Amino acid sequence: MGTNAFHSQQKWNLGFIVFLTLLLVLLAQISTNLTLIFVLGISLGFVLQKSRFCLVSALRDPILIGMTELTRAFLLLLGISILGFALVSWGASQRNIPLILNVFPLGVHTVVGGLLFGIGMVLAGGCSTGILMRIGEGFAMQGVAFFGLVVGAVLGERSLITWRNLFGEWSGIFLPDLLGWVPTLILEIAVLVTLWQLAKWWQKKQLGE
């Protein structure tokens, strides 16, 4: 096969750029917040697609093929988010802006739901962002997976109260409230570094350097 097997996608690219620009201009008239969220969403999608970041393979590959490259990328992501979040809450407290924290109660249903989602994402070949990204790339099968994701999310949201009452739950813990910000950061980063070293050791052991 030569280069003639390639179809130029320039027309599509141009079309989508024009469409996105017009949509952004339109959104900017309505709300700045929406525009910013939309720009963030588009950029996130772009980075996800180009970087091939895949949460499924980050969690699956160490066990299946003994590779931990993406697992370590995931740990790095967590570390950066923790530092970023600390910065945001520090900035908010300096300016006396109250933060709405999503600290959720934990129970057996959390573990059961996590397991169900885990099985589903390995079968579907993508977590929620991965599925969205692959629909964008043109995979039809992920369209089916997306349908399943929506059905599951709606069912889960509707029946959450039942599971909470059935299994019981412990209230969520927000570590900085218990330990203070600095010890929490040190503890969390230390845990991540340990996991990083563990992942490195695991790959060396599995692939035999």
Place this chain on the structure above:
Amino acid sequence: MARFTIEIWGEMCPIPLIKAKNKLLSMECGDILVLETEHSCTSRGIVVWAKANRYLIEEEEVANGIWHLELTKTHD
């Protein structure tokens, strides 16, 4: 220097890699395994995996969204 092919067209992410791994076990040193996939993550994943395992790998995008891989088994 035999050439082998396995059918991984349309397979989701971990399956092509597992199939390739199993096929490699039955191959001699110097044999080449030819793979073709339409799944970009699969192609990327196999290349990274092959490099980590010190196999020779050549990746070429032969058409929009179709990757042709040639993996040489350099050691047991």
